[in-house]
Amino acid sequence: xxxxxxxxxxxxxxxxxxxxxxxxxxxxxxxxxxxxxxxxxxxxxxxxxxxxxxxxxxxxxxxxxxxxxxxxxxxxxxxxxxxxxxxxxxxxxxxxxxxxxxxxxxxxxxxxxxxxxxxxxxxxxxxxxxxxxxxxxxxxxxxxxxxxxxxxxxxxxxxxxxxxxxxxxxxxxxxxxxxxxxxxxxxxxxxxxxxxxxxxxxxxxx
Numbered sequence: 001x002x003x004x005x006x007x008x009x010x011x012x013x014x015x016x017x018x019x020x021x022x023x024x025x026x027x028x029x030x031x032x033x034x035x036x037x038x039x040x041x042x043x044x045x046x047x048x049x050x051x052x053x054x055x056x057x058x059x060x061x062x063x064x065x066x067x068x069x070x071x072x073x074x075x076x077x078x079x080x081x082x083x084x085x086x087x088x089x090x091x092x093x094x095x096x097x098x099x100x101x102x103x104x105x106x107x108x109x110x111x112x113x114x115x116x117x118x119x120x121x122x123x124x125x126x127x128x129x130x131x132x133x134x135x136x137x138x139x140x141x142x143x144x145x146x147x148x149x150x151x152x153x154x155x156x157x158x159x160x161x162x163x164x165x166x167x168x169x170x171x172x173x174x175x176x177x178x179x180x181x182x183x184x185x186x187x188x189x190x191x192x193x194x195x196x197x198x199x200x201x202x203x204x205x206x
Contacts, residue, residue, distance in 0.1 A: 001037065001091040001202050002062045003145055005053040006073050010080030012048035018079045019043065019196050022052050026072045027199065030054050033068060035061025038200035042106055042193040049191065050080060055091065055202050062088060089145035089154070092122045094205050095130060096141040104140060104195040105165045106158045109176055113185035115151035121183050122146070129179055133157065136171060138164020158195055165192065
């Protein structure tokens with residue numbers, strides 16, 4: 001499974017209009033394309049950062065969809081008043097405890113490591129970290145997207161609510177610092193966002 005994320009850093013006051021456009025126009029168009037397995041949208045209403053992610057059965061399907069969604073991607077960026085940052089990923093890990101409710105939030109961690117270590121990172125995360133993550137307050141799901149060529153990854157942990165995410169903050173920080181140290185990686189960015197659209201049909205990978 002693969003995913004394309006489109007990040008726009010723009011006008012926070014335009015986020016609601018952009019979300020409506022992504023939900024009502026972009027998602028139906030994407031779902032009509034062969035190989036699409038859903039879409040999610042996360043946003044930070046304070047900073048004006050919005051991330052729309054489409055998921056695909058194969059890398060070929062993801063690449064084939066690019067031209068068909070290009071104009072809509074540009075329109076989304078224009079509505080936000082920013083430039084689209086496009087990244088393509090392999091979905092290395094996806095695990096759900098239960099569906100995300102209304103008001104769900106997520107913490108995203110971007111990291112970078114040795115490209116040759118990607119498989120070891122995924123295996124270690126599945127075996128050593130997932131059982132501990134499942135114990136965090138309000139845990140809904142977790143995904144890890146990887147770029148094997150560059151060694152980059154982004155991990156998104158979804159919680160029932162912002163309150164739950166805040167209660168899990170210290171434990172989650174300790175785990176990610178420990179894991180990053182063990183894997184000789186580097187955390188490059190951390191963000192907390194509202195999960196405003198979650199329509200993914202990606203199967204579990206663990």
